[in-house]
Amino acid sequence: MEEGLKTAAADTAPKDGQVVTREWLDYATLRVPQMQEARMQEARKAGRDLVFVEGEQSVREVDKRSLQRPRVFYRRDPESQPLIVAKPEAKP
Numbered sequence: 001m002e003e004g005l006k007t008a009a010a011d012t013a014p015k016d017g018q019v020v021t022r023e024w025l026d027y028a029t030l031r032v033p034q035m036q037e038a039r040m041q042e043a044r045k046a047g048r049d050l051v052f053v054e055g056e057q058s059v060r061e062v063d064k065r066s067l068q069r070p071r072v073f074y075r076r077d078p079e080s081q082p083l084i085v086a087k088p089e090a091k092p
């Protein structure tokens with residue numbers, strides 16, 4: 001979550017130098033599974049088995065395991081005054 005606020009990674013639509021709630025939440029729903037899969041692969045390479053769902057210890061392939069997929073419920077129509085949650089500093 002911090003990554004989306006401190007960098008401009010969550011600033012997507014429109015890319016305007018500020019992160020509104022909708023962009024931040026959408027970013028998190030995409031990024032969380034990516035981060036979890038990367039951690040699982042790192043653990044596997046190190047000879048450890050990282051499991052997030054009980055009963056998946058027997059599933060050896062990381063890509064076949066369940067990944068966390070946050071769900072966010074909000075109105076899809078644009079707000080007249082969206083809540084700005086961050087203004088990441090632009091990198092030179």
